[in-house]
Amino acid sequence: MERSALDRALLTDRLDWNLLRTFLTIVHERSLSRAAVRLHITQPAVSLALRRLEEHLGHTLIERRGSNFRLTRPGEEVLRIATDVYGSVARLGAELTGQQDEVSGLLRLLTVSRIHSGVYDECLAAFHRQHPRVTLQVDVMRSSEIVDALAQKAGGVGLSLYRQSGDKLQHLLFLRQRYAIFCGRHHRLFGRTGLGISDLLAEHFVSFSSDQLGDVLAPLAVFRDQHGFSGGIVATSASLDEIRRLVFAGYGIGCLPEHIVADDVTQQRLWRLPPEEGVADIDLYLLWNPERRQTPAEAAFITHFRHYVARYSLMERLGDTVNAPLAALRTPTAEAGKKNT
Incomplete structure (x- = not known):
């Protein structure tokens, strides 16, 4: 040609x-x-x-x-x-x-910040044991930047929130994160029981930058609109850690993933507010562009990730640690080899 x-x-x-x-x-x-x-x-x-x-x-x-x-x-x-x-x-x-x-080379992983999962940590450890010659470069970016980079074939693999659209990215559901409303120790609602949603409607909100219609956290904005929240947005950030900090500081109430702030609730830094069932489930995906030629390191990581996390339920993937026998933490290749001997 x-x-x-x-x-x-x-x-x-x-x-x-x-x-x-x-x-x-x-x-x-x-x-x-x-x-x-x-x-x-x-x-x-x-x-x-x-x-x-x-x-x-x-x-x-x-x-x-x-x-x-x-x-x-x-x-x-x-x-x-x-x-x-x-x-x-x-x-x-x-x-x-x-x-x-032997797979080698650079694996550039585009990821959102604050992925809280013991399964993910163990998955990375197992991948490194299986492919020690692969150099990993982790770039923390906003979800919209990750999706855009993958769609333009400027990146190989991403871990991101994702609203399925016409960009033809391949996606594998990894985490389903339940977002709920919290206030901080410095807020007037902290420690109060017997509250209903009606007690929150006039409260100011701390909001993610992507918490708007058409963006990846749109379900949070839809929830506020449907229930008639009238308080203003007093602070915004693209960073989960900064939203958590601002909610704790009493700037307003805000939506955060339940499993990530569980320790904050236990330590009484944050207080869980209604509704009891939470606000919305927001999914985190492994993403890649099938129209982009993958490097051996990228292809190996996608295969490894898919096989590794498939052994755990969505609930188990949210845990801090992997409570499983040592044999269950072996790489898929090692397990297959043992079965064939």
């Missing part, structure tokens, strides 16, 4: 491969300033590298309007080619040493 014009331009010996590496970092970080931090260079140097690459290829690769960031069609093609190139480079060492069967 004849190579595209971009293929030929990228393979020419006149191309500085550092420009390609900078381009990949810009796409992964979705920001020139964050790419500069990642590469330990200045932001003007990153901007210059992008401009030089675009001039060499004769195409605009990235369109930026304020905080919006979008790859052009040539940009998507360059990303595909560059990802293939660097995937081949990552496999080069193993090929030269005759270790083709």
Whole structure:
């Protein structure tokens, strides 16, 4: 098959491969300033590298309007080619040493903050035992950024809240988190019993940035609208830890995952408010784009994750620790090997 014009331009010996590496970092970080931090260079140097690459290829690769960031069609093609190139480079060492069967290379995992699960912790430990040559890079991002990056093939694997849409991402349900309403020790409702929803309607709220119609935490906004909450939004954040902090400080009441703040309730830092059944179940998914060619490390992680967590119910995955015999914590490969001996 004849190579595209971009293929030929990228393979020419006149191309500085550092420009390609900078381009990949810009796409992964979705920001020139964050790419500069990642590469330990200045932001003007990153901007210059992008401009030089675009001039060499004769195409605009990235369109930026304020905080919006979008790859052009040539940009998507360059990303595909560059990802293939660097995937081949990552496999080069193993090929030269005759270790083709051992998975190695970089696994970049895009994830939301504060995943609270003993099963997840043990899953990562088992993956490292099974694939010690894989280097793991964990990038904490907002759910919307993760989904956008995966949809544009700028990332391989993500753990994120997800509202299924037309982006064709593959998704595997991992956690089902029950959100409930809490107030903090400094709030006037703290410690009060016998309350009903009607007692909360005029209270101010501390809200997630994504707690709005059309976003990943939309069920929380729908609940407030349906019940006629009239208090104002007095504080917002994209960080669960900051929402938890602001609720404790008495800025207002707020929705938080029950299993994450269970210790805060026990220690009387937070107080559970009605309704007793909670507000909404919000799901966390493992995500990947089936149209993006996976590296061996990404493919190995997806397979391992699917097999590992399938042994636990949704309720068990919310626990702090994995209360199971040691044999149950072995990797799927090890278990299969034992059965076949």
